[in-house]
Amino acid sequence: METVDIVKVAVETAPYAIDKVYDYLLPETLCDQVVVGMRVMVPFGRGNRKSEALVLARTTGEKTPKMKAILQVLDEAPVLDGKGISLALWMHQRYFTTVYQAAKTQLPAGLWYRMEEVYQVAPEVEDLEALTLPEPAIALLKVMKKEGRLSCQAVCARCGADGEGYLPLLVEKKLVVKATQAHRKHRDKTQKVVSLAMDDESAMALVAGKKRSAPMRFAVVEFLIAAGRSAITDVTYFTGASLATVKGLEKSGIVTLSQEEVLRVPEVTASVQGAPIALNEEQQHSFDQLLVLTQKEEPQVALLQGVTGSGKTQVYIRLVQAVLAQGKQAMMLVPEIVLTPQMMGKFASYFGNRVAMLHSGLRTTERYDQWKRIRRGEVDVVLGTRSAVFAPLERLGLVILDEEQEGSYQSDSAPRYHARDIAKYRCTQYGATLVLGSATPLVETAYAAQQGQYHHYYLTQRYNQKPLPEVLFADMRQELRNGNSGAISGLLRTELEKNIQAGEQSILFLNRRGSSRMLLCVECGQSPQCPHCSVALVHHTANGRMMCHHCGYSEKASMYCPDCHGMMKQVGYGTQKVEEELQALFPDVEVLRMDADTTATGHEKILKQFGDEKTPILLGTQMVAKGLDFANVTLVGVLSADLSLYVDHYRATERTFHLLTQVVGRAGRGELTGRGIIQTFTPENDVMIHAAHQDYQGFYQTELTLRQLRRSPPFADIFTFTVSGGEEGAVLKGACTVRDTLKQVLSHPELEGIAPQVLGPAPAPILKVNNRYRYRVTLVAKNVTPIRQRISWLLREFPSTHRGLNLFVDCNNMS
DNA sequence: AGCACGCCGACT
């Protein structure tokens, strides 16, 4: 047997069921080009369809009859290093995803290839006139013969839709061949740069004599001496010279033209250089301890638990500075960067152009160019949201996860990774330190700290030394008995009045989870449903339409019921309704409203207006709970504190606590002491009481006991299996098979200590989305290798026995 | 007999 070069690859088009490391022959012509971590093109499957693949390793070995050869190399340099490949392999195990998917998740979208079907006339077809075909088909062939390879879209653009209709026929008659072509949507941006080919004096000497006859040549050289090497567009813009003049200078050997890459990176605007940071005693203590961690060789995890306003950011910045001084790099992750412009400003002022910001507002190209900057080592600090955790820093020394309890750290599409887990894994790879920052950590995190797995540091004092706001309950049951069925209790109304009188501002928070604005027929009680999903359509007053938030369906809102022609009425506690109620209570008082209907760019405007104009009342949903810092706000009201408590989710209590403490923490940030009002139907509920007192420890103890009883994290992990498909009966049957198979494979003596528990099937909270029914099976068990292996086996086995059904699994879902 | 469709299994 002959020995050949072999590449071991992860193939993109191999679905999870058959995902494994495939061996391909490496042709001699590509031998020098292929490096581990590059993407290549390979033939895959019976039809030898082209697929992308990632080179995981190179070896030499015996050629087997099955082995095919790689076709093409797609990268000039590796897109992942060894650590990135290890991470992909780990994600594959951890998140039940293919290795390729896991690798792709780490890369910026600007680097992704898009596969395109292209058509060209078969080489053996010579005489088009001799063919007996309809007229449009002949025309189509003529165009193709002239233009070469054409995509389906290109065919349509040139020959119209009926011309395109003949494509399948021509392919079938083997007159046209179909091929797959990979191309990247976003190219590297380059520009032509002009520089002098000699020293200033010699260049000047060459053009000065002809200043009269060739003034433009002179002007260009003069400009280049003054400005140095410049983009050709700048040269022509500032001198008025034409491209021909510059090219002429190149021909004479006076200047050189070169093609250089430019990065599309938004400018970092540091208004001022950051002043040295003075830490208070408590901050200094935490900082000192954390600094010691960063100096260790072994990876470390620390929880920095600081009450709102305790100045965690100062500690972070000092820590990043310290890590940079050690010659290492740092990463700071935040839940939603558009809500933390202060954070961006601070990092800009302290780290200038050494920081790369990766936030949702960036274009694909900008994000890609930031990635290139990071990979080249031009950046020492990365500040960004969830996906920034993959930033290719080679000397990673520190990762900070601010507001670690936030659900946005978990990806909402497959693979549903959690940035905390990825960060932890990367820190292990680099021997780096992970700092989890929060006022109200997740119960799992606090538990790990309590158990000594994480270091634990506290910041207990508010930076402005102000006491926490006093919190009062408004018992909404009593309000109902008193005949007030509105959204504003008597107590809140009185307090709002006081604030308006005093010229102080108030924030009202409406927790809208579990209610929405829909239309209801007064006569028959019907409300319009989405035809594709099992949800009521949400009424949008802005465009007068009813919309489905799951599949995007919308229809015009009608005043009358389509069934019985009764009057339609809007129901549901939307912010709009509350706004109306406020208007009725305080007719002369301005109210600002901020919710999902107001656009993202609108938010900043609204917040600016609220800060500048001292508008008396700001009314909003989730987004007002986070990061708002207004000195003049002294009253915060939570309109319906219970709503998030009765969601069927193991995190419902925790989330309610986070929300309430956050909202109440908005009051009294300035000189004035604040107060909070929580409107609830269950003021005696533990969560309400703990939140009112900002008593994290009390909440934690109660919740931990409950979690232990209910077997939820950190005591067990919750795997959710979702079966989906077009036919409800088949889906339910499939879900039953999942349940039975799980029960069967998990009743093994080896797993006795884990005591896996299988529950369900149950319909998903929204049974039907986009005409697909979904049923769920829940598995409660520790997320350990033997459990994962069995789940993986089920996921691989299921598709072949249940065609038409789809099965996926999530672990410890945040939402 | 000839073909359409759907099921199954393999994928380096």
Add this chain to the structure above:
DNA sequence: GTCGGCGTGCTC
């Protein structure tokens, strides 16, 4: 996922 092979069953 996507393809080809192959069996079943229907039609000409």
